[in-house]
Amino acid sequence: MPNPAILTVDDDPAVSRAVARDVRRKYGDRYRVIRAESGPDALDALREIKLRGEQVAVMLADYRMPHMNGIQFLEAAMDLFPLARRVLLTAYADTDAAIDAINVVDLDHYLLKPWNPPEEKLYPVVDALLDAWLSTPDVAVPETKVVGHRWSSRSFAVRDFLARNLVPYRWLLADEPEGGRLLTAAGLTETDVPVVITSDGKALARPTEADLAAHVGLSTTPALDFYDLAVVGAGPAGLGAAVYGASEGLRTVLVEQRATGGQAGQSSRIENYLGFPDGVSGAQLTERARRQALKFGAELLTTREVVGLDNCGSATLLRFGDGTAVGAHTVVLATGVSYRRLDAPGLAELAGRGVFYGSASTEAPSCRDEEIYIVGGANSAGQAAVYFSRYARKVHILIRGGDLSRSMSRYLIDQIESIDTIEVHPRTSVVAGEGDDHLERLTLCEQPSGQTRTVETSWLFVFIGAEPRTDWLGDSVARDANGFVMTGPDLITEGRRPPGWGLPRDPYLLESSMPGVFAAGDVRAGSVKRVASAVGEGAMAVTLVHRFMEAQ
Template sequence: MSPSNDALYRQPEAFPVLTTPQIARIRPHAIVRPVGFGEVLFEPGTVRMSCFVVVSGRLEISMPRLSDEQVFTTHGPGQFSGDVVLISGAGSLARGRVAEPGEFLELSPDALRTLIARDSELSDIFMRAFLLRRVTLISEGMGNVTMLGSRYSSNTLRLREFLTRNGHPYAYIDLDSDKASQELLDRFYIKPQDIPVVICSGTTLLRNPTSQQLAECLGLTGHIERDRIYDVAIVGAGPAGLAAAVYAASEGLDAVVIESQFPGGQAGASSKIENYLGFPMGISGQELASRAVLQAEKFGAQMMVGEKVVQIRCDLRPYELTLQNGAPIETRSIVIATGAQYNKPEVENLAKFEGRGIYYAATFMEAQFCAAEEIIVVGGGNSAGQAAVFLAETVQKVCMLVRGKELSETMSRYLIQRIVENPGIELHLETEIVGLAGDPHLERVTWRDRATGKESAHDIRHVFIMAGASPRTDWLRECLALDERGFILTGPDLDPVLATAPLKWPLSRPPAMLETSLPAVYAVGDIRSGNVKRVASAVGEGSISIHLAQIALIDD
């Protein structure tokens, strides 16, 4: 078979040819492996697979499909296998089969990480190639996952968001429009309640799986060694948590990141962030998150995606975190970066339409559902403003509903100007949604002018909600001091509450900046009381928390 896209070969940085001196520097880290024709070196789903450098011969890389396989590329002398899974330790996306006998250099995951840490030139070559290959796989819809779903299924959207925002390539078959869909339904004995169906690594069939089940199938959940005590456990992988992971791992701390859904947090749902330092043309939240994940994993941070922390044993040192599956994680320090979730309007039937016209992210995927239609964006902050400007490029009209009297209270000046000057955005201040109707998809929205009390109904099928934020701190109430809204108190803000039991501060020194009512436990980003709702401030807090944790670990 020929590769799916000849343009791949016009990307020399994605498929570089190493020089003889570069290969010589790799040899001390590798095992020399003679290979024969047809030998399979790794399969889809293989965890912690090796990287192979071709000295002589050829290595064919192919992806599983429903009935056969598709060749992605063939590596010749001087080229090497792999993409970002070699850094993350997740399951392989492809099959590696020897197409021509010869001699390969085999680099184990640990050996590859050591090489990348010690050789800056080879680090740049490998990391750039891995990143570009993953981008190509995503754009081509090639990988070890095939999803059969329906545009009318909220669970289909949930899993597509999970895969997309985790940067995992997949092929999608729309059962509502694909002509061969009935044959597929019959072939796999699929019933309506089974949709969506995910075929993982060409072998495992999941019927309407949870996000955690899909993460486990892809090898994203990681592995915890029972006797291991981490230096720092980071709960949440938004900008603050990812910054903490990068700085912890780069400083040599043994760090683990636990994320229940996907990296990026609320920022990951933004189509373009334009006020983040160093990106004058802007960067999508998803791209920023995926680069940060790779950067953290490059330095050795362990990512656990699809896992949720449900409890802290705050009476133990080292601290013990309990995952939803019951597994414990012991750690000397903790960074809590679970962020906040958008407030949901108190409207009847809201849950019914989630994923069927109600969305909490505005990325390219959601934008495809409503091209050339009239839509609603709810919210007056930067996330809502970025969504309105982005969606206005493809939809017929954006109706922006804001409960407040003006935008300037919560939104950056550059976004306000773009919204006001955009003829495709209709701004409704002091307005809120009071009714939703449709079956099964959202078809009609009723909103109320808070100033006049007048209600009006509109035939609108898509609403993007990005209004306000509530903390995710129910699991912390028995251990940490919270403010009246449920955000975590830190540093000097703790003074009024720490003099009383059961939150009495146990040390002679006062809590450090970002430190909670538990020593060596820090809160950063949107979860912290008094936070600044900007990506840059979250990143700064995440990095500062690691400096503070290092001091606390030395003191201990």
């Protein structure tokens, strides 16, 4: 495999030669230095590198270029090499644009021209970026392929799992020539789909999520038998707890049943999170947090289902669905919530075949020029509507209330009102769905008249309610009538501590009825259902973890 590339882009030939010369002089023995004199030419070079299955470590792009400026180029380049480190070359007058680019294209650094002497102003920056890239390189391997049927719930589940775990793959239809050739080569037929062909050429027919995780590089087995902190659930609260716990020296394991990010990880654009004035996708925020947790030494287990908690005195035992277990001094429950199923005739049979719960971003390109329906009036539904409006001819939002103001942030309402292709239908609900191999039509009911009408559509995305993922807890910790975990003062009734509480103190603020077991984020009774508050509770839980451990 050829050495990884360092790409330089500048439309001034003299400057282009100078930066390539300086970079080649220091790094030419370990990296290939590729020079381009325009954004389009540089993108052509990147596409060729990608097709050859090679790597790009660092991209340095001039800001002021005709046809495509440096920010536009880096934004397009992210789609090809998302892990490559990005540097903007800019004059002093353009520093504001460079600062804005930190949020727009996740810029790693900007350099003021000229950078003489390079030993002081160029090389230290590139050294640091190369070190960072080497710690999480964009590994050059043949691509993973998924072969399946367009309207198959199993095929959708595989694609959704890979997408949510940020595993790149190529989607091929089984009844098209290339998909058929792959099935034949694997000795399989269309009845065996979905089939995943891994990067090393192994074919997995109808794989489980555990099979997928094991074959695409996700960790599924704990390295230790005992930890200081076990975090259950890798949404914003769980990731926050893992980052703070590991960074403070706690042996930390983060256990996730499906994929990191939770509901927030499916958000197409989060615009009210501190520090991101231009917004950030849930996947991007999740990936940063995941890398941060791993950087500090946290261990992340995927596709591991925790089915029970056992109090073992000064420790807690987490029991997994396969019969194994790990112990920990303390536990943070951060399992979040899931969307409620829409109770209407015909929809259950069409789940994954036109009816989707949450923002199924993998389906967005397939919605191009079609009409889609979204049920729900909170922020998740609004973010999905804005995102799908880029593809769909028309986006219909169905809400039970009279308007969106009760449950949606004002900034999202303003965006929706400014997009002509989004229409809000107040006091409207779905009462039935129909279709053969996929959703074909919906029956809608309008209140207060009770009048129904039928609409033709193949797409329904549901964002209603919030059911906590706590059934597995049983009676091990106290929950409220809706299943949310009760913590802190909520556990004190008429001055009495919860039954079975054996400590001479009241439960800490985020502590459950089982000593040493804390709850953070959406799963906690009374929590604020926002990403920032979930992250804050995850961090706060670690402070209480320290207090608990010091008292033991």
